[in-house]
Amino acid sequence: MTGAGKPVPEPTPETQPFWDGCAAGELRLQRCTDCATPYFYPRPVCPACGSVNVEWFPASGRATLYSYVINHRPAPGFEDDAPYAIAVVQLAEGPRMMTSLVGVPNTPEDLVLDMSLQVTFEQRGDVYLPVFAPAPDGGGS
């Protein structure tokens, strides 16, 4: 499933390493080499200290469910999915990101805040999107 009709991200030079990572099955984040703060979304300046000395690193892909909605008015391309969850997850490394939840019914009963999740990747056009599924081990770290 390549998600025909759904929006496809268009990488920019500063985000290309992130999308290259997703295509290789790896969730890549950035961190500051001066203050060590990890951050997302990709950008060339550390949001914590203003340093331009930043590097990419592979994240664990572990996360917990921070918050979500279950959308009943589908965006163009999502008509067959509704109602579907739009989630924000807390990555184990600290940053948060928006995502979809797969491998679990998108219902209030099944989506419990703080449940443990693990990244997986879905093809969308030319890129692979990071999405999250319940952690196979139920969330032990």
Add this chain to the structure above:
Amino acid sequence: MSGAPGVIIAGAAETDQVGRLPGHSTLALHMEAAVNAVRDAGLSLRDVDGIATVSVPGPVQVAHALGIVPRWIDGTGVGGTSFLLHVRHAAAAIRAGYARTVLVTHGESGRSRVGAAPFRVAPSSPGGQFEAPYGTFGPTTTFTITALRYMKDFGLTHEQLAYVAVAQRRWAAKNPRAAYRDPITVEDVLASRLIAFPFHLLECCLVTDGGGALVITSADRAGEFPKPAVHVLGTGESSETPMISQMQDFTASQAFRLAGQDAFAEAGIGPADVGHLMIYDAFAHVPIYGLEALGFVGRGEAGAFIAEGHTEPGGRLPLNTNGGGLSYTHTGMYGMFAITEAIRQVRGEAAAQVGSADISVVLGNGGTFSTAGVLVLGRHPR
């Protein structure tokens, strides 16, 4: 800032009608509101030497359409709170002598979309790369996403969230211009269709057409106008994030808090001095975040505060007395309507007039907790 020359709002008006206005373009709504506000101030458009409005259609277009030749221009376009920021920026410009009479305009064909800019998120923008691919579809899917975290952390119930809409409908019932005036119950709200769980239709704002405008000048002219002057006692502004997923704490708005702190400090007031309050209410949870960010209640207390009746007619803190975006009108950038209602209350000419509106506070939101503006308005100078 004691010692700084005072600034007043001398004229304020909305379009003749708000609601569904397919006969008006976005630009025509700006123009009708501008003409009405200048007339309300007893002035002519030729008296205006400063112009402020959002980026579309923009201050150049609005000024030219009205025959205004500005010596001061502000095109701040940061969402629905932009007009509060325009008031703040105009106050600074008037104090600096950059302009004498500033016109702030809003017009938006939010429902009919006549002459309106298309909605579009560029797929190369941060939002286009990191939010839109997950099926976001406007504010109903993004502004709302903080609520479940707030509900878990503070125990806010679905019934308390629904009650925000119930309380505001009680104000709307007193306002002949409000879109929805029939009383509703918590059960009605929870029985309305789900838009984006946990939000039902009646917990989401209207989408309407309309406009409003303000005329701002220096307080030394306060006696020259037909209506009572409304003094701009304090102002604040801030921004947090362009993407809701990057909001630091889903249970509290940093931008609301910072803008409020600056506005209250400049005015030299605290929450206990405020007799009337407007908080931008695109969705039912936003007044909850606003009440806490401005310090009217403690963290996690606002849902119960509203459910106990304190903000509805007869309560001690009248809130969103026009019915708000949930029941009165919401063109998309609602902030202007929060300001015009506060002005009506301070003047004593509101449809649901409260007796305690010597000092009114307006909290505006832009985007999805992205930006904030706060105005402290008063019947008397400091």
